[in-house]
Amino acid sequence: MAVEIDEGMLVRVQQENFSIDQELERVRARSTRIGGIAMFLGTARDHSKGHDVSSMTFEHYEGMAQKKLKEIRERALQDFDIIEALVLHRYGPIEIGENIVLIIIGAEHRADAFKACQWCIDELKKITPIWKMEYTPQGDVWVEEHP
């Protein structure tokens, strides 16, 4: 049985941290047909390309970033055999160890959930206008690596 939900809550770009439990519940509550949930959580590392990182800041293109995350969710729902997809990304200053990005996929079976989850995070990295500045002992660096 499908439950009515606010779709805007399933695609968000926000400054504040998120609760993984709450977000998981949001997806789980979507349908009692869900039998497998896959999740990707990206967190802030203290090391990058051979140098220490003390913290970081994410900048996003307001409007376009949200639009791209929405597109990713819609394409995932269309192209994979899944029931729900949630895509969140934070912006602003983020300390080491904190949450950055969250993808949660609810499906009937695990294989589809895993596949869609991997696709969503790879696509997010490719098409979402979000930039990361890392603060290192050598100076501040805008990161521009790609998968």
Next chain:
Amino acid sequence: MKVKLFGMLKTMVPGGKDLEVVLSEGGRVRDLVHSIQIEHPQVGELLDKKKVLVSVNQEIAHWETMLVESDEIALLPPFAGGAR
């Protein structure tokens, strides 16, 4: 017209502010890029190498995309990415 800058591009222009580019009517993205190349060669080089993309109204544009005064234009350096 105003051109929004993000990420490392802001460190490449004086004051790190958005660019103001004057285009004649019927101008295309290639004309915009040409103007930027003259005023800000460092940014222009990245545009030329396609390391920086141009978006018009929040969609990636091509060099032939026509521009009008009300368009929302931005220069997008490589996204944060992240190794797999």
